[in-house]
Amino acid sequence: MLSRLAQSDLLRQLEQADSFVSGEQLSGRLGVSRTAVWKRIVALRAAGYGIEALPSRGYRLVRRPDRLAAEQIVAGLPPGGLVGQRVVCLDETGSTNVEAFRLAEGGAVEGTVVLADRQTAGKGRLGRRWASPGGVNLYLSLVLRPTVPPYEAPQLTFLSAVAVARAIEVETGLRPVIKWPNDLLLGRCKVAGLLNEMSAETDRVNFVILGIGVNVNMTREQFPEDLRTPATSLALELGRQVGRNRFAATLLAALDGEYSRFRVDGFAPVRDDWSRYCNAFGRQVTVAVGRQTLQGPFAGIDHDGALLLRLPDGRLERILSGDVSVV
């Protein structure tokens, strides 16, 4: 069995070439024999790639499979990043968060990413479900091992929200809005959700799992009927399909950029970026916190990610978790 890395090296060469690349050029660039190049071509074809081979001219990529493919995602990543050092792509799993948690407990390196084509028990927050049909969306979980105290770990939710918003903008030109703390909306409809989980001791984080679900090509009929908020997908908004592997690579690159900046400069720049995607400033919001409902103008987020709500008596209330709706 050929390694994914070997396959993605070859794929990168084929992707970068406009036309045919000779077997000799490929073997030179990859530093392997022509027989080894041929074996990789065979493996890529088995994975669904259409690769034309002409004895006089070499090889040419003519078709990419529509399935989620680790080698295609890795080939789309800038080299040297931390996020995506290991990419695990599954056809089906209960929840990528559960799978990533298991890998992290077993010592998976920081930057490990688990994706699944479909989830049979996709998790939302507070025991809610995330609709996860196959063949259309992204369900992705990233293992991070930040050296921050546990109370700062929720800051990473903001980091992932900014990365998803950025990836949507770059890949589609659409302008997403972030709703505190973990929803991404297009118009008033939810297009992505985040579920971050953590393993920690009293004073240190062992690891954080950033769980991200993006509705990429989901059709109207695939949404459950009993949604809490109206929902949409990138394809429904654009009127065309969006390549999942390419979107995943753009998202992982954005996560990598945000995380490396977070490690150097801390939360402040993340908070600034997050604020630019948030349209709730000054608007009346209600926040359901447990059984209590609070209402007031949205006054931003605090240095640690807490939502700031101006109460009728003028006090600023800090809220660490809850469900927000803009009135």
Ligand code: BT5
């Ligand atoms: C979330 O929860 O928004 C977090 C969703 C996180 C999903 C990812 S997928 C990869 C990783 N692995 C997992 O198992 N989970 C993460 P919450 O704010 O609680 O929203 C859940 C609510 O959104 C549900 O109760 C539904 O009303 C609605 N919903 C369910 N599926 C949806 C979908 N695909 N698109 C939009 N809304 C949905």
